[in-house]
Amino acid sequence: MAEIMDRVEVVGQNRPALxxxxxxxxxxxxQAEPGTKIGEGVPGLRxxxxxxxxxxxxxxxxxxxxxxxxxxxxxxxxxxxRKRQRIEELRGLRVILLARANEEADxxxxxxxxLEGR
Numbered sequence: 488m489a490e491i492m493d494r495v496e497v498v499g500q501n502r503p504a505l506x507x508x509x510x511x512x513x514x515x516x517x518q519a520e521p522g523t524k525i526g527e528g529v530p531g532l533r534x535x536x537x538x539x540x541x542x543x544x545x546x547x548x549x550x551x552x553x554x555x556x557x558x559x560x561x562x563x564x565x566x567x568x569r570k571r572q573r574i575e576e577l578r579g580l581r582v583i584l585l586a587r588a589n590e591e592a593d594x595x596x597x598x599x600x601x602l603e604g605r
């Protein structure tokens with residue numbers, strides 16, 4: 488008899504243990520490393536609407552409406568680069584806040600002029 492597993496979370500588990508003759512529905516098997524084999528030697532696997540990012544399933548597995556992308560991990564950034572990005576972010580935020588403050592000051596000045604009848 489076939490089993491049905493719904494919404495199982497096995498994200499990042501290297502080589503998760505899968506049951507033979509089982510349909511996995513809306514389950515998350517995403518792996519950090521591209522090309523990670525899951526379900527090797529397990530017969531009768533069926534994946535429906537699953538997250539199979541960076542997974543390689545057996546050739547005889549049935550895959551229906553799943554995300555099967557292979558994605559390289561981003562290289563780590565140095566502390567100096569992280570600091571540079573944060574400085575850039577803060578400077579950008581400063582520009583936005585100054586522009587908003589100037590808009591508010593202009594509105595306040597216009598309202599004061601209106602009240603004075605100018």
